[in-house]
Amino acid sequence: MGGSSADIEALLIDVTDPNNQTPGMLPAIFRDIIGRLDAAGLAYAVVGRIALALHEQARFVSVIEIVADLDVDRRQEAAEFVRTTRARFAECMDPHPFRRPISLTLRPCICATEMRLLADAIILPWFGVAARLASAEHLLWVCCRTEPVTLDDAERHVDAIALIAGGAVDLHRVQGLLRETDDVDEAGQRRLRLAIGDAVLSTTSSFSRFMAERRARLDPNYVPVWRWLQTETASDDEP
Structure with a gap:
């Protein structure tokens, strides 16, 4: 029952405040951080409900979750990517009351097993950019x-x-x-x-x-075809 990023975009509406444009900014924020990761040549996979929509029914999303192969030297670089993206989209990512802010998480692989799982990522156009979605x-x-x-x-x-x-x-x-x-x-x-x-x-x-x-x-008076056929056959067999 997999879908596409368009299915997610259709749900990016604040039903409590239709004038709130924050949820609709998620695709732009997604493109920004993915562009930075690709430019840096980092191996990563998008996890969470953004990637879940590839395999299952899309749901409302306000969190961008990414896991990457980050050694000690590159973790500071990745943290700077997140800070830069948050600064660019501060109006949508600051925790304003009742504004449904968009959050961004970029974490390193927690073990060698997850590092291997990065290789299973599926590359697809997602929100207008080629992204690596978790299996x-x-x-x-x-x-x-x-x-x-x-x-x-x-x-x-x-x-x-x-x-x-x-x-x-x-x-x-x-x-x-x-x-x-x-x-x-x-x-x-x-x-x-x-x-x-x-x-x-x-x-x-x-x-x-x-x-x-x-x-x-079902109609209580409905008689299946096979039962009609049985009745007709029985009638034909009678002398």
Whole structure:
């Protein structure tokens, strides 16, 4: 059920204040930071719900999340990229009350496993610029690796369910990646199992509702064609 950046753009509206133009500035901010990363030759992948829209249904987005291969020497350079972009779009990125500011996160890979996952990034035109979007496996791995502390972290569980229910992810591979990076408590694998269970329940529940609604719409006097044929055959066989 993958989409495009156009699907995200259609949702960039502040429903509480239609005159607020801040959400609509996200594509411009995205192009700015991606241009800086490309010019610097940094390997990166866009994660979060911007990349999720490639694999699943688009949702409202106000956060640009990027992970990059940053050694110690290049982290300062990357931090300067973020500062420059924030300064250029300060009106849209400062935390004004009730303005839905756009936030930008550029972090280094947290381990060698994530560094390898950067190679799986899919290069596509996104908001008018060629961008490297994280694979479905990378996104699910991030969702399961994240301890749900903030509200944004808790929403990752919802994203994980969507990825699994949509069938766009290789679960066996993600499980293997989590085995590489999990702690002794296997928290990541536990979150994956929970997301799989919730995805199955949501899919089963949706199918059950569909069948219930379908049965409710059926004419109680309707007779299937196969039953008519059975009746006619029985009549022909009678002496």
